[in-house]
Amino acid sequence: MTSAGHNLLTDHPALYEARFPDPDRLAARWTHDCLRRHGAGNRVLDMGCGTGRDAAWLHGAGRAVIGADLSEAMLAYAREHHPGPEYVRADLHGFDLGRGVCDAVVCLDSALLYCHxxxxxxxxxxxxxxxxAPGGLLVAEMRNGAYFLGRTDLLDTPRSDxxxxxxxxxxxxxTLTVDRTDQLLRRRRLWTADDGSEPVEQRSxxxxxxxxxxxxxxxxxxFEVLELHDGPGPRTEPLWREGLLPGHTTDADRLHVVARLTHTSTGTTTGASTGTTTGTTSH
Incomplete structure (x- = not known):
């Protein structure tokens, strides 16, 4: 068995899309609906864009899109298979693509949670x-930490796919486990294939x-929070569909947030924590 230093799916974008298909582009359509309802401008930064599926759909819907990711493999795949947006390499822990370059920052598929x-x-x-830009939006979709308060149905038991x-x-x-000290949901995943390749263990x-x-x-x-809810969304049960408005609870396993920038500068920070990591789009 080998222990991979990178993510098997991130390093093989076509495999990623096969593992997490989204033929109806629900994530992009949900995002577009959020932007439309809150009157966002045309320029969108998709942070943690992965294979570029969502960025390309938003581009096709008439938006000027920059797709940003840390993975060179993902960016190369996006440029070839999902052209239209401008694709750039950037680390979500800190990036500078210019001041006021977008009207909305989009961060889907729990990418924000790679900020440990x-x-x-x-x-x-x-x-x-x-x-x-002033009044711009942040739209994010991720796992909900509150779901794991007292619930263990997703924890400690290996799940096969x-x-x-x-x-x-x-x-x-x-296998998912909760690290309460560092406030992390840790994932151990063992990959095997029937082509005779060696099993790969990955941790994130x-x-x-x-x-x-x-x-x-x-x-x-x-930022002023405009929406904060557990569904409907692109990965909820039931799934989001056109015309559905956001709910008002934050109890289920996904969390969706839309926030508007009301102050362009602030000296307030949340304080430091130890450890460093880098991440890219993942489920």
């Missing part, structure tokens, strides 16, 4: 504040952010 520490969250939100890609069956066994983690904590972080960086 308070310093990294401050870096992300400060970068968003710098990139956004399989899919076929180019005739090869890929299987994964995933998401920050567990709670709804009220998120409100505080956003306010400290000059």
């Amino acid at each position: 520490t308070n310093d990294q969250l401050d870096g992300f939100l400060s970068s968003c504040r710098h990139a956004l 399989a899919f076929t890609w180019h005739g090869t069956v890929h299987r994964s066994v995933t 983690a998401w920050r567990l952010l709670f709804p009220q904590e998120l409100r505080h972080l956003l306010a400290a960086h000059g």
Whole structure:
């Protein structure tokens, strides 16, 4: 068995799309609906754009889109398979693409939760504040830390999955555990394939952010929360569909936030935490 230093799906974008298909582009359509309802301008930064599926759909809907990701493999795939947006390499922990270059920053698929520490969250939100025009929006979709308060149904028990890609069956066994000290949801995933390749073990983690904590972080960086809810969304049950309005609870396993930048500068930070990490789009 090998222990991979990178993410198998991130390093193989076509495999990522096969594992997480979104043929109806629900994530992009949900995002577009949020932007439309709150009157966002035309310029969008998709932070953690991954394979570029959502960025390209938003581009096709008439928006001027920059797709940003840390993975060179993802960016190369996006340029080839989902052309239209401008694709750039950037780290969500801190990026500078220019002041006021966008009217909305989009961060989907729990990408924001790769900010594990308070310093990294401050870096992300400060970068968003710098990139956004006055009154710009931040739209994010992620796992909900509050779901794990007292619930263990997703924890500690290995879960198996399989899919076929180019005739090869890929299987994964995933175990989630809560690291309460660092406030992280840790994931151990073992990949096997029926092509005779060696099994690969991978470990990653998401920050567990709670709804009220998120409100505080956003306010400290000059954002007014317009929506904060657990559904409907592109990964909820039931799924979001055209015409559905946001709910008012934050109890289920996904969290959706729309916030407007009301102050373009602030000296407030949330304080430092230890540890560093880098991340890109993932489920």
